[in-house]
Amino acid sequence: MAEQQPLEQEAPATNPLVLRPAPQISSAVTTHIIMRDVLVALAPATVMSVVLFGINALLVIATSVGSCVLFEYLWCRLRKTESTISDLSAAVTGLLLAFNVPSTLPLYMVVIGAFVAIIMTKELFGGLGRNFANPAIVGRIFLAVAFPVAMTTFAPPSIALSPVDVVSSATPLAPTAEPLSLLELLLGTHMGVLGETSALALLLGFVFLLVRPVVTWHIPVGYMGTVALLSLLAGKSPLEQLLSGGLVLGAIYMATDYSTCPATKRGKLVFGIGCGIITCLIRFFGNLNEGVAFSILFMNLLVPYIDQLTPNIPVGGEEIMAERRRARRAKGGEGHE
Amino acid sequence: MGRIGGGALARRRSVELRGIHIPHNKETAEFETVSMPVPKLIVLPMQQHVGAPCMPQVKRKQHVDVGQLVGHADARLTADIFSPVSGTVKEIRAIHYSNGVSDEAVVIEPDGEQTVHPAIEPPEVTDFASLVEALKHSGIVGLGGAGFPAWAKMNTDLSSIDTWLVNGAECEPYLSTDYREMIEHPDTILEGIKACLDLSGVPKSLICIENNKPKAIELLREMAADDPRIDVYELPARYPQGASRVILRNVTGRSVPRGGHLTDVGALLFNVTTMSEIGRFLRTGMPLTKRRLTIMGDAIANPMNLEVYVGTQISEILEFCGCAPGPRKVIVGGPMMGTTQVELNVPIVRQNCGLLAFGVNGPVVPRQTACIKCSRCIDHCPIRLSPIDIHKAYLARDVAALDRLMADLCVECGTCSYVCPSKQPLVQSTRLGRAMLRAEQRKAKGRR
Ligand code: SF4
Numbered sequence: 074m075a076e077q078q079p080l081e082q083e084a085p086a087t088n089p090l091v092l093r094p095a096p097q098i099s100s101a102v103t104t105h106i107i108m109r110d111v112l113v114a115l116a117p118a119t120v121m122s123v124v125l126f127g128i129n130a131l132l133v134i135a136t137s138v139g140s141c142v143l144f145e146y147l148w149c150r151l152r153k154t155e156s157t158i159s160d161l162s163a164a165v166t167g168l169l170l171a172f173n174v175p176s177t178l179p180l181y182m183v184v185i186g187a188f189v190a191i192i193m194t195k196e197l198f199g200g201l202g203r204n205f206a207n208p209a210i211v212g213r214i215f216l217a218v219a220f221p222v223a224m225t226t227f228a229p230p231s232i233a234l235s236p237v238d239v240v241s242s243a244t245p246l247a248p249t250a251e252p253l254s255l256l257e258l259l260l261g262t263h264m265g266v267l268g269e270t271s272a273l274a275l276l277l278g279f280v281f282l283l284v285r286p287v288v289t290w291h292i293p294v295g296y297m298g299t300v301a302l303l304s305l306l307a308g309k310s311p312l313e314q315l316l317s318g319g320l321v322l323g324a325i326y327m328a329t330d331y332s333t334c335p336a337t338k339r340g341k342l343v344f345g346i347g348c349g350i351i352t353c354l355i356r357f358f359g360n361l362n363e364g365v366a367f368s369i370l371f372m373n374l375l376v377p378y379i380d381q382l383t384p385n386i387p388v389g390g391e392e393i394m395a396e397r398r399r400a401r402r403a404k405g406g407e408g409h410e
Numbered sequence: 411m412g413r414i415g416g417g418a419l420a421r422r423r424s425v426e427l428r429g430i431h432i433p434h435n436k437e438t439a440e441f442e443t444v445s446m447p448v449p450k451l452i453v454l455p456m457q458q459h460v461g462a463p464c465m466p467q468v469k470r471k472q473h474v475d476v477g478q479l480v481g482h483a484d485a486r487l488t489a490d491i492f493s494p495v496s497g498t499v500k501e502i503r504a505i506h507y508s509n510g511v512s513d514e515a516v517v518i519e520p521d522g523e524q525t526v527h528p529a530i531e532p533p534e535v536t537d538f539a540s541l542v543e544a545l546k547h548s549g550i551v552g553l554g555g556a557g558f559p560a561w562a563k564m565n566t567d568l569s570s571i572d573t574w575l576v577n578g579a580e581c582e583p584y585l586s587t588d589y590r591e592m593i594e595h596p597d598t599i600l601e602g603i604k605a606c607l608d609l610s611g612v613p614k615s616l617i618c619i620e621n622n623k624p625k626a627i628e629l630l631r632e633m634a635a636d637d638p639r640i641d642v643y644e645l646p647a648r649y650p651q652g653a654s655r656v657i658l659r660n661v662t663g664r665s666v667p668r669g670g671h672l673t674d675v676g677a678l679l680f681n682v683t684t685m686s687e688i689g690r691f692l693r694t695g696m697p698l699t700k701r702r703l704t705i706m707g708d709a710i711a712n713p714m715n716l717e718v719y720v721g722t723q724i725s726e727i728l729e730f731c732g733c734a735p736g737p738r739k740v741i742v743g744g745p746m747m748g749t750t751q752v753e754l755n756v757p758i759v760r761q762n763c764g765l766l767a768f769g770v771n772g773p774v775v776p777r778q779t780a781c782i783k784c785s786r787c788i789d790h791c792p793i794r795l796s797p798i799d800i801h802k803a804y805l806a807r808d809v810a811a812l813d814r815l816m817a818d819l820c821v822e823c824g825t826c827s828y829v830c831p832s833k834q835p836l837v838q839s840t841r842l843g844r845a846m847l848r849a850e851q852r853k854a855k856g857r858r
Pocket residue numbers: 790791792793794795796797819820821822823824825826827836837840
């Protein structure tokens with residue numbers, strides 16, 4: 074790669090012309106701009122969480138974003154590489170991590186979560202684009218396992234449509250919880266982690282991401298569509314299943330993480346559907362609060378296999394691909410996801 | 411098959427391979443072509459085409475006339491080179507391009523008389539074989555940039571060809587040379603097409619034009635109305651609609667199998683200016699000696715569409731167009747597929763379409779950062795390849811993976827590099843990877 078860097082090469086002083094491989098122009102979209110767009114998309118939900126949970130929410134968000142960025146900065150210093158914090162990816166991880174914890178979580182735990190996310194999940198695997206699991210999800214699961222009580226102690230939202238207390242273990246999905254009205258779920262005026270609450274704000278951000286476009290529809294729609302369908306089949310309310318338990322947050326913002334989802338659109342659809350199936354299995358038959366997080370993590374691990382089974386078919390390579398598929402089938406190989 | 415139809419169907423705008431939006435920057439589109447006077451020097455490289463390089467057919471100090479044969483090769487694939495001016499051969503010297511390739515060039519000092527060679531007369535063409543034979547001596551190559559000898563492209567079994575595609579997409583930003591040809595010389599374009607259809611027996615021809623050129627579409631549609639074989643097909647104004655495999659897929663729904671040619675799936679594709687030159691050659695017998703360039707860029711005081719003599723040096727053209735002294739970047743071709751130049755005394759050759767010069771404000775590509783696996787390169791590759799994987803396979807020198815990824819199908823359009831947010835040198839890798847793969851394939855063939 075050495076011969077390709079730097080791209081823009083100064084010609085010798087006698088000749089001031091620049092020599093550079095084609096193309097000579099490039100789109101204005103950079104990593105920084107993409108991450109900035111994600112932050113913008115998350116802004117409504119951020120505002121909503123502060124409105125609902127007050128200063129505590131703000132503190133958690135600030136701590137999470139701050140420590141994620143700091144950890145990445147320190148890591149770059151330690152490795153003596155150029156700092157990558159300006160690409161904003163650490164800030165996105167920080168915000169997503171904050172969205173995955175309750176506003177009452179002690180701040181030192183937030184810092185621990187940030188460490189797990191940035192250092193252990195992202196940087197140790199080579200940094201941006203090379204991690205195989207979503208940092209914020211691993212952070213969340215780590216915290217849920219290490220501090221189960223703190224992670225399920227929720228503060229009542231400041232705007233409540235029905236009377237509530239600080240209760241332990243009471244997300245709407247927990248078996249003991251009272252059913253919530255759909256309006257409450259939509260607005261997020263119920264207890265839960267920061268970003269699991271207002272589906273409306275999250276969906277608003279999704280529209281923005283689609284328009285820019287930062288993500289394609291395949292994962293979120295595949296994921297949520299599967300959950301809706303399976304809920305219907307299981308005789309549960311699809312809307313209630315969709316709007317509760319961080320599904321919207323997970324489907325739109327975490328399952329779509331570039332480095333940990335399949336490469337092609339077909340693969341993404343398979344990935345989304347897989348997430349949906351596992352989430353429903355956990356919800357309908359299991360007894361876990363972390364259904365969404367676990368299903369995304371599990372599907373993250375399957376990405377290399379999905380990638381292998383869902384390549385794009387090059388124009389002109391149709392016959393060769395069909396040949397390869399036949400050969401694979403003849404080998405009695407793996408079934409399709 | 412059967413997806414090509416006249417009328418309403420041919421006007422259909424939704425296509426399968428959409429491509430991407432790139433700012434067109436075609437400010438010179440409505441500028442009428444200006445002819446550049448005879449330059450001080452003509453430099454004719456002996457390779458201005460795909461195929462075997464020519465051998466100089468003239469000697470030092472020899473006098474040449476306009477249209478006189480200067481370079482020729484006895485080879486299966488080559489294209490003759492003719493003098494665009496009358497004058498004296500000054501020398502035959504080596505020439506070095508910015509991409510490291512060297513060539514031999516005949517340098518001619520024009521005398522300004524422009525006396526035409528006495529042997530120039532309209533060719534006698536009675537059947538398709540004689541058309542191919544005539545074009546062998548026309549110097550006409552693919553003028554959209556490919557430089558593939560026109561006669562050689564036609565020199566195949568045409569019995570299975572059902573569509574004669576004419577490429578007027580001109581999807582590269584900045585460039586308007588094909589557009590000007592369509593606006594200024596629709597007659598020779600149609601003459602060329604009609605002659606080819608008549609002689610070859612190919613039943614129909616579609617002129618494919620991007621829909622950001624409504625005037626050209628209307629004009630050609632109107633002028634071709636009397637010939638039911640010829641129709642205009644509108645393409646979306648997105649990059650790279652002009653790539654041959656993309657046009658073929660979008661217009662006919664077919665795809666060229668790996669390692670094959672367009673003729674294998676019943677189609678031929680010529681650039682619209684090439685067709686026009688064929689029409690002109692059949693009318694006058696004057697071989698290809700001039701071409702139109704779009705001259706643009708922020709260092710150019712007078713952007714224009716300029717007709718130059720083939721072999722005119724870049725420096726003279728820049729001077730003619732009022733280029734600010736000391737441009738930072740000079741590109742021959744368009745910004746997506748063109749090459750940057752380090753020397754300005756190299757000439758413009760037949761298949762060059764544009765000349766761009768930028769000062770300090772020229773297009774600057776941001777620094778390369780880590781790949782974020784965003785899949786943009788994969789989603790937007792018109793051939794549906796996986797550029798990032800080809801890039802990795804190339805860096806690992808993994809020929810088996812390059813083969814599996816079919817790196818040889820790449821059309822080098824540069825879309826992948828353009829859309830990449832981390833600015834990976836993706837086309838470079840596909841190009842180098844393809845070369846590596848081809849070398850390996852040749853070796854394997856040799857062994858067998
Ligand atoms: S891989 Fe080749 S064909 Fe595909 S976008 Fe890149 S340059 Fe174009």
